[in-house]
């Protein structure tokens with residue numbers, strides 16, 4: 001089992017869209033996937049869990065405060081091979097509660113220990129909120145690898161340096177010594193602008209083969225899908241959006257095999 | 260003096276772009292403006308403060324931990340009538356430090372008291388990070404009003420309910436009894452899609468005159484400007500982007516007068 005944090009403290013770069021659709025694309029290829037929604041906004045949960053189910057379903061909050069292990073919080077979804085641990089509003093308050101605990105960085109890592117023992121999933125994807133706070137440091141301490149969605153714009157590049165620093169610190173303090181940034185994914189790519197191809201060149205020059213070959217194109221279909229509570233595969237199965245995440249899933253699995 | 264929090268916990272909706280360009284547009288109209296960068300990513304600071312100045316300039320962190328009052332942290336910028344209190348990386352760690360203080364919500368409000376007494380500015384704009392954590396609750400407790408940038412997409416709508424709840428709670432607990440959401444601003448508007456006009460209709464129907472008449476159009480000029488360290492007025496002074504923020508500044512001042 002591998003735990004992958006889908007994270008970038010810059011907001012609106014496609015973390016949730018990537019977590020949701022990469023998870024669904026892997027599930028389509030018969031890979032057993034668990035999606036954990038660490039964002040108090042619960043964008044990923046809102047697509048996979050109905051409002052009625054959500055009110056009953058346990059959330060990752062219980063694991064963070066040590067009430068339950070993660071394996072007690074898993075709900076199935078309508079998509080075969082894809083399960084979820086949803087988020088809920090209480091997560092917003094968790095920052096203050098967890099900050100006051102001695103081992104405030106290790107809560108999630110401890111909660112996932114029984115998941116690792118049971119080995120019921122091939123991959124666990126963590127959808128992270130856009131922040132540098134406690135939820136992010138918990139995700140980075142619990143994860144094996146990091147996949148960073150990056151919009152091809154200037155502010156996104158600026159944030160990368162920061163993310164590298166935070167990752168180095170998590171490794172250096174011994175909280176998670178083997179953590180690595182295993183992939184950078186360029187999202188919302190619009191080849192008609194001058195800016196996006198220019199930023200792509202800069203990112204590929206600088207980070208070389210860490211950058212996924214797969215580019216996720218900007219298409220309004222991605223923005224429409226969540227308003228119908230659907231993944232891109234359910235909303236526009238034959239479009240360029242669905243094709244790009246299927247391609248990403250194949251490239252992701254290829255990389256995992258050759259590690 | 261009025262303190263306006265530019266906030267939306269949803270990421271990438273145009274908070275920094277609005278804080279920066281509304282501040283610059285107001286300064287152009289000879290309004291005295293202070294921009295406070297509460298985002299550890301420091302996107303707004305990176306445009307207004309050079310890397311060399313940034314290393315020396317004091318940041319809002321000192322005010323949050325009670326080391327200095329806000330009025331000691333102000334730096335001028337190259338733009339007349341516009342001053343800044345920049346952010347820095349220490350802000351990321353502030354969440355844990357401030358969470359452990361008894362009055363963890365009131366730190367910023369207390370730090371701004373001397374600013375209110377000196378009354379050196381007409382407006383103070385707070386650029387908020389995309390989060391529901393301590394920095395956000397400090398901004399909402401310190402502010403008189405909230406301006407919410409909203410992308411015309413589904414996830415943005417979902418977050419609005421949440422923001423309303425958080426604001427109600429800040430009012431109800433007495434932390435800031437007169438706080439109000441004074442404006443909703445539709446950003447990144449692309450009339451060629453079906454989605455954006457549909458979301459605009461929904462938002463205007465629901466929130467009526469709270470929604471600014473001014474729409475901010477999606478144009479790549481906004482994404483280019485920060486890579487040159489410029490405001491939209493410096494990067495593309497005669498384009499539709501600059502025109503939209505000038506129009507917003509006029510509508511903003513009109514609303515303030517008629518309150």
Ligand SMILES: Nc1ncnc2c1ncn2[C@@H]1O[C@H](COP(=O)(O)OP(=O)(O)OP(=O)(O)O)[C@@H](O)[C@H]1O
Nearest residue numbers: 011012013014015016017130218219222223270412
């Ligand atoms: N490739 C794409 N093309 C067009 N729109 C996209 C694309 N990917 C995502 N979007 C839209 O852009 C917005 C931001 O995406 P998303 O919510 O996935 O980002 P995020 O990084 O998870 O945001 P946050 O920082 O708030 O968690 C959403 O409205 C989404 O539907």
Ligand SMILES: Nc1ncnc2c1ncn2[C@@H]1O[C@H](COP(=O)(O)OP(=O)(O)OP(=O)(O)O)[C@@H](O)[C@H]1O
Nearest residue numbers: 011153270271272273274275276389477478481482
């Ligand atoms: N009207 C617009 N048209 C096109 N691009 C825009 C527009 N406004 C902002 N952008 C670009 O979209 C990206 C997100 O904008 P911005 O950083 O202002 O959002 P934010 O809400 O401050 O993000 P965060 O949640 O990370 O703080 C930036 O790269 C910015 O340059």
Ligand SMILES: [Mg+2]
Nearest residue numbers: 015016039043
């Ligand atoms: Mg998200």
Ligand SMILES: [Mg+2]
Nearest residue numbers: 274275298302
């Ligand atoms: Mg911002």
